[in-house]
Amino acid sequence: MVFWLIVIALLALLAYVRFAPTDVARWHQKASGEAMGETRGENSVIWREPAGADLLTRYDAVIQQTPRTERIAGSVETGQATYVTRTALMGYPDYTTIGVYGENPRYVEVYGRSRFGKSDMGVNAKRVAGWRAQVEAGR
Numbered sequence: 001m002v003f004w005l006i007v008i009a010l011l012a013l014l015a016y017v018r019f020a021p022t023d024v025a026r027w028h029q030k031a032s033g034e035a036m037g038e039t040r041g042e043n044s045v046i047w048r049e050p051a052g053a054d055l056l057t058r059y060d061a062v063i064q065q066t067p068r069t070e071r072i073a074g075s076v077e078t079g080q081a082t083y084v085t086r087t088a089l090m091g092y093p094d095y096t097t098i099g100v101y102g103e104n105p106r107y108v109e110v111y112g113r114s115r116f117g118k119s120d121m122g123v124n125a126k127r128v129a130g131w132r133a134q135v136e137a138g139r
Helices: 002-019 055-064 123-137
Strands: 037-040 044-050 069-075 080-086 093-101 107-114
Touching: 044 123, 055 069, 055 080, 055 093, 055 107, 055 123, 069 093, 093 123, 107 123
Parallel strands: none
Antiparallel strands: 037 044, 044 107, 069 080, 080 093, 093 107
16 A cells, blocks of 8 residues: 555655746746856756857757757747756756846856756756757857
């Protein structure tokens, strides 16, 4: 009996992680600070670089081609867009917001973070680094 209660509780938790609604207002935000380059947190990564002519458009194109990824808010035209990427097996959501910010200098920011857990084991940093490499290769 206890075994089945544990199994049911585990399945309920997995279902919640997979199907929990997204609070777009919470995730469609820029990161704090303005340091250029990479800044890592326990379950997040921020990449900033000087804004190029069509850098945001190139990031958007690369991100949109990523498996299990969809845009949930914003657009390139508005200067900020947010995406959710889900893991293949469990469907855990990671959120990424890209945008052009600042005045002098203007910069592009890619802000990836996990919704659940205390550590993403570097998954967001790896994903953002892969996107950066693809954007660089397309220049």
